[in-house]
Amino acid sequence: VDVNGVPTRTIRADPVAGWVEVIDQTLLPHRFEWVRLHTVDDAANAIRSMQVRGAPLIGVTAGYGLALAASADPSEAGLVAAAELLAGTRPTAVNLRWAIGGLLERLRPLTPARRSEAAWRGAAELAEHDVAVNQAIGRHGLALLRGLTPRRPGPLRLMTHCNAGWLATVDGGTALAPVYAAAAAGLQVRVWVSETRPRNQGLLTAWELSHQEVPHVLIADNAAGVLIATDQVDAVIVGADRVAANGDVANKVGTYLKALACAAHQVPFYVAAPLSTIDSSCATGAGIPIEQRGGDELRLIRGLNAAGAPADIRQVPDAGPVANPAFDVTPAHLVTALITEKGVTF
Amino acid sequence: VDVNGVPTRTIRADPVAGWVEVIDQTLLPHRFEWVRLHTVDDAANAIRSMQVRGAPLIGVTAGYGLALAASADPSEAGLVAAAELLAGTRPTAVNLRWAIGGLLERLRPLTPARRSEAAWRGAAELAEHDVAVNQAIGRHGLALLRGLTPRRPGPLRLMTHCNAGWLATVDGGTALAPVYAAAAAGLQVRVWVSETRPRNQGLLTAWELSHQEVPHVLIADNAAGVLIATDQVDAVIVGADRVAANGDVANKVGTYLKALACAAHQVPFYVAAPLSTIDSSCATGAGIPIEQRGGDELRLIRGLNAAGAPADIRQVPDAGPVANPAFDVTPAHLVTALITEKGVTF
Numbered sequence: 001v002d003v004n005g006v007p008t009r010t011i012r013a014d015p016v017a018g019w020v021e022v023i024d025q026t027l028l029p030h031r032f033e034w035v036r037l038h039t040v041d042d043a044a045n046a047i048r049s050m051q052v053r054g055a056p057l058i059g060v061t062a063g064y065g066l067a068l069a070a071s072a073d074p075s076e077a078g079l080v081a082a083a084e085l086l087a088g089t090r091p092t093a094v095n096l097r098w099a100i101g102g103l104l105e106r107l108r109p110l111t112p113a114r115r116s117e118a119a120w121r122g123a124a125e126l127a128e129h130d131v132a133v134n135q136a137i138g139r140h141g142l143a144l145l146r147g148l149t150p151r152r153p154g155p156l157r158l159m160t161h162c163n164a165g166w167l168a169t170v171d172g173g174t175a176l177a178p179v180y181a182a183a184a185a186g187l188q189v190r191v192w193v194s195e196t197r198p199r200n201q202g203l204l205t206a207w208e209l210s211h212q213e214v215p216h217v218l219i220a221d222n223a224a225g226v227l228i229a230t231d232q233v234d235a236v237i238v239g240a241d242r243v244a245a246n247g248d249v250a251n252k253v254g255t256y257l258k259a260l261a262c263a264a265h266q267v268p269f270y271v272a273a274p275l276s277t278i279d280s281s282c283a284t285g286a287g288i289p290i291e292q293r294g295g296d297e298l299r300l301i302r303g304l305n306a307a308g309a310p311a312d313i314r315q316v317p318d319a320g321p322v323a324n325p326a327f328d329v330t331p332a333h334l335v336t337a338l339i340t341e342k343g344v345t346f
Numbered sequence: 347v348d349v350n351g352v353p354t355r356t357i358r359a360d361p362v363a364g365w366v367e368v369i370d371q372t373l374l375p376h377r378f379e380w381v382r383l384h385t386v387d388d389a390a391n392a393i394r395s396m397q398v399r400g401a402p403l404i405g406v407t408a409g410y411g412l413a414l415a416a417s418a419d420p421s422e423a424g425l426v427a428a429a430e431l432l433a434g435t436r437p438t439a440v441n442l443r444w445a446i447g448g449l450l451e452r453l454r455p456l457t458p459a460r461r462s463e464a465a466w467r468g469a470a471e472l473a474e475h476d477v478a479v480n481q482a483i484g485r486h487g488l489a490l491l492r493g494l495t496p497r498r499p500g501p502l503r504l505m506t507h508c509n510a511g512w513l514a515t516v517d518g519g520t521a522l523a524p525v526y527a528a529a530a531a532g533l534q535v536r537v538w539v540s541e542t543r544p545r546n547q548g549l550l551t552a553w554e555l556s557h558q559e560v561p562h563v564l565i566a567d568n569a570a571g572v573l574i575a576t577d578q579v580d581a582v583i584v585g586a587d588r589v590a591a592n593g594d595v596a597n598k599v600g601t602y603l604k605a606l607a608c609a610a611h612q613v614p615f616y617v618a619a620p621l622s623t624i625d626s627s628c629a630t631g632a633g634i635p636i637e638q639r640g641g642d643e644l645r646l647i648r649g650l651n652a653a654g655a656p657a658d659i660r661q662v663p664d665a666g667p668v669a670n671p672a673f674d675v676t677p678a679h680l681v682t683a684l685i686t687e688k689g690v691t692f
Contacts (some may be wrong), residue, residue: 197543223600315549
């Protein structure tokens with residue numbers, strides 16, 4: 001993609017100098033800034049604090065985190081400790097474990113002296129793999145969207161939740177890949193963008209869609225029901241953080257409510273995710289751990305103050321109790337189709 | 347109720363001096379301030395800007411608005427113009443029209459000289475009626491909650507949406523009336539409080555429950571699905587802005603999504619509202635107008651700045667398009683029971 005005229009991806013690395021750079025997504029949509037990671041701790045902190053977010057990008061960042069670790073200490077004990085640190089940052093997204101596990105298996109047989117270079121090469125391959133996967137998801141998803149050509153005049157009206165766009169990946173996006181493919185193919189689309197409290201990743205999606213010139217409308221998460229019920233949505237398309245063996249889908253909290261509304265009104269509900277999101281060791285969604293995050297995500301809002309500078313504001317003044325589950329599980333029977341790099345599964 | 351040691355209601359009036367005072371709810375939970383209304387325009391503005399909100403309180407405020415109008419111009423033309431102004435402030439809540447219509451019918455047969463006094467008396471009676479209705483709702487709702495005594499140890503776990511507490515009424519609340527009655531009767535209850543974006547009326551509910559010392563936990567609206575699906579909610583209880591003749595319920599946007607989740611998991615979904623909320627002229631929910639409010643309700647967040655003073659912050663930096671439907675309709679078949687002042691209807 002291209003941001004302010006500069007072609008870029010969400011993550012870049014210099015293996016010789018030994019750094020990785022990611023976009024600090026906690027500052028978006030207010031400010032676009034790169035942050036440089038020098039150590040595996042930096043990488044773990046970036047994932048934990050959600051400077052990087054989105055299951056695919058978390059996986060690739062963790063891969064680069066292991067490369068940073070291998071540069072500092074290529075011993076097996078060092079790599080295992082780094083892998084455990086990274087795997088513990090976010091419990092729900094499974095791509096993280098898939099990326100780290102695969103890379104670790106690849107490094108283990110090598111002599112310590114050869115691990116660092118192999119780790120950087122492996123991380124770069126994870127990044128390239130992600131881009132290719134998302135292109136394929138876009139292609140398969142586009143075929144699906146073409147089949148939804150509206151019976152009435154006007155654009156195809158899609159709805160998404162959270163951000164599963166290029167910001168959530170190395171490039172291209174998962175749920176937004178078919179949207180971008182559709183726009184590129186000349187299909188008229190318009191996207192309802194759900195705010196996605198408490199972290200407001202919908203604002204990232206609106207920012208992305210603005211840059212890609214895809215028509216969109218921001219809504220409160222609460223508005224999904226009335227829009228779906230009054231025939232203003234042709235399909236909902238979301239990403240996934242983990243898919244169980246039976247097809248149950250863990251994704252950003254609030255996804256399940258949209259799936260329920262789709263089922264009640266015969267609106268297709270699509271999930272777009274790489275095959276690496278499927279966790280065959282989880283029989284059903286009940287086995288997927290749901291991350292509980294801190295209450296300050298509800299209490300503090302980041303925005304622009306009167307002077308136009310990014311600032312936090314305290315929305316909830318007292319220290320009253322807050323619960324903040326970050327994901328929910330949509331049962332397989334509510335998922336109309338799963339779009340992966342291999343095709344569409346109904 | 348009692349705020350900071352001062353027993354109070356949400357609206358008070360001095361017919362002789364010719365003013366009405368309401369709590370400025372746009373400043374809550376950050377600051378508790380009364381605002382004085384001198385004219386029918388003041389009253390209309392207070393309703394439109396949501397300084398007063400909640401279907402029952404809107405109705406009573408409109409009644410007092412008509413009294414302010416009658417003091418200034420008791421002619422029939424003057425009263426009709428005032429009634430139209432007030433009725434046009436919020437299209438969805440029907441109590442507004444019920445209160446104004448009833449009061450207007452009562453003033454019409456009187457000579458202009460007698461209308462002002464009668465209007466103030468009528469508005470005060472509307473206020474008293476609301477308090478009595480809510481006490482009855484609390485009583486009937488309590489009986490319903492007693493039937494839900496949990497099978498496990500611990501409190502009855504209720505969930506509510508928006509604010510249908512004493513702030514939304516003259517006193518006592520509608521959806522929260524049974525909760526307060528339960529707490530007063532020594533039943534252990536705990537309330538999941540949904541933030542209720544974009545206007546965050548859940549923060550008013552949390553503030554109310556803190557003052558009444560009812561245990562509660564604030565959540566993002568998106569979290570309702572996972573909590574209901576994982577057996578952490580014994581019942582959902584909400585208010586209503588208008589109930590159609592067939593039992594369809596218009597309430598704050600997001601209500602419908604909670605009702606869908608309740609139905610999917612056999613969790614009771616209760617609506618508590620005065621009989622005046624039932625609009626027999628609306629055959630079904632499809633006939634209820636849904637208010638569309640301005641996009642700045644999503645773009646700007648009110649909170650406390652670093653100095654602890656109330657301030658707005660711009661959450662969405664650009665002028666991107668926003669849709670903001672303020673209500674949705676829950677079909678009657680998803681409503682387990684309707685609690686009114688006359689009893690419980692299943």
